[in-house]
Amino acid sequence: MPRRLKLSPMQRDIMVSLREAGGEAVENVVATVKPSDRAEFDREVDGLIKLGLIRKERSTIWEGSWELVLTAAGTEALRK
Numbered sequence: 001m002p003r004r005l006k007l008s009p010m011q012r013d014i015m016v017s018l019r020e021a022g023g024e025a026v027e028n029v030v031a032t033v034k035p036s037d038r039a040e041f042d043r044e045v046d047g048l049i050k051l052g053l054i055r056k057e058r059s060t061i062w063e064g065s066w067e068l069v070l071t072a073a074g075t076e077a078l079r080k
Helices: 009-021 026-033 038-050 072-079
Strands: 023-025 054-058 066-070
Touching: 009 023, 009 026, 009 038, 009 054, 009 066, 009 072, 023 026, 026 038, 026 066, 038 054, 066 072
Parallel strands: none
Antiparallel strands: 023 066, 054 066
16 A cells, blocks of 8 residues: 655645646746745755655746646655
């Protein structure tokens, strides 16, 4: 039986916002999640990346911008 991940409330919000879009510009995710502290948001994103649930990619639409993309493992984790 797979173990359930223990995500913070902000990490869950990030994952849910990405589930709806598949991938989203970092600034759009920040606007959706509305963190009180951007540094905390960045730490939460780094944690999700280390878990392999999301990845960060250069935006193909906005030069110099980054997108957060839900991985296959992230999609699977949301189903549990």
